[in-house]
Amino acid sequence: MSTIILNASPNGSKGNTQWFIEHFHAGYTLPCQVRYVVKENPESLAADLVNFDTILIFLPLYVHAMPGILRKVMEKMQPARRGQSIGFVMQAGFDEGQQSQYALKYFHLFAKRMGYRYLGTVHKGGCAGITLLPMPGFMTHKLRKKLAQLGKHFEQTGTFDAIIQKEFLQPYNLTNRQIRMMEFAGRLGLDELIWNRMLKKAGTFDKRRDCPYL
C-alpha cells in the first residue's frame, strides 16, 4: 500500500508543518515519500496523486481553511480511483479547535465529492510558537510523543488514532474562565509580549500599528 505525504505549507521544509511531519514520521518504521506543494506545479502534482493509495496532507490553517497553494492543487485533482483514501493533519496558531470547523467540514465534503475514502482530519491548535520562538524541548515533549504515536498507529492501521485526534481538538471552545484569564493577561500586556519582543528585534516596534494603505 503506497502513501504519499504532502507538506502544504508555504514555508515548505521550514516551519511548523515540517515539524509535525518529522515527529509523525518518527513513529514510522518505513517513512513514506514527502513532497512540498510550494515547490511543485499544481497540475502535475495533482496528476501524480492518482498513483498513491493514500494521500496524507499536512497543512497550516490559513484564514479558516487550507493555504491558497494547496487549494490550487485540490482544484486540479481528479476524482479518486477505486479504493483511494485521503486524510489531513492540520496545525493552527489559535488554541480553539472550533477555529478549524470550516476546514474540517470542507475536507469531508471534498473527499465525498471526489470519491475518496475519508480518513478524517487531525487538528491541533496553539502551535504558533513551536518554530517561531522556538519553544524549548520540554514544552513540546508531550506533543512530539503524541505525533509519533499517531504516526505509528497510522502506519500499522491506515487510520488516525481516534483518542489522540479527539484530544488534539481540545479545547474546542475557550471556557469563560480561560477567556477571563486571557483578557487579564492582555490588560497586563502579557499576550503582546512575544510579538513586541520580535518587533523590537526587527526594529519596527514603533510602526507596529501603522495603517499604510489609508
Next chain:
Amino acid sequence: MRKIIVHEFPLADASSDYYFDMEKVDFHDCTGCWTCWKKRPGQCVFSDLDQFYHAYVNADDVIFHLKVVQGFVSGNIKSLFDRMIPLFLPYTSYEKGESMHLPRYPKYPDVTVYYKGNFISKEEEEAFCNYIHRVFYQFHSKNIVVKPAEMKMEAEVMA
C-alpha cells in the same frame, strides 16, 4: 459611498470606484513569511496587491462575484484571503469569546458576496456560505451578505 468590486466572473453592476478582475491580475500566493507583521508592519513583502489593499480599507462596500469550484472558493480567491492578513494586527483579542486578530484599521467595509457554480448538495452550499461569513467576520466586517448570483440577476429583471 465608496464601492469596489472584486470579480471572478462579470455581472452587471452599478459603477464602482475600483474594479479588481481576478482573471486579469496575477499576484503571488502568501508565503507565510510574516514580513507584514514583523519587518514591515501592515505591508506585504509583495507590492502586487497594494492597489487592492488601498481600495479595500478605504471602501464602504465591497462586492465579490465568486466562482464556486468543487463546492468551495477557488485557489485564486483563497490566496487573496491569505494575502489580506497585513490588514490586521498579529495581536489576539478575546472580546468576542474566542481568539481573533485585532483590527489594524479604524473600519472595514461591508461585504456582499454573489456566487455562481454548482453544489452537489445543500450541505455543500451551506458549508460554502458559512465559510465566507466566517472569513469576513474574522476580517471585522459588520454587515456580510452571501447569496447566489441568480438572485441579483432576478432582482435586476424585476427592477
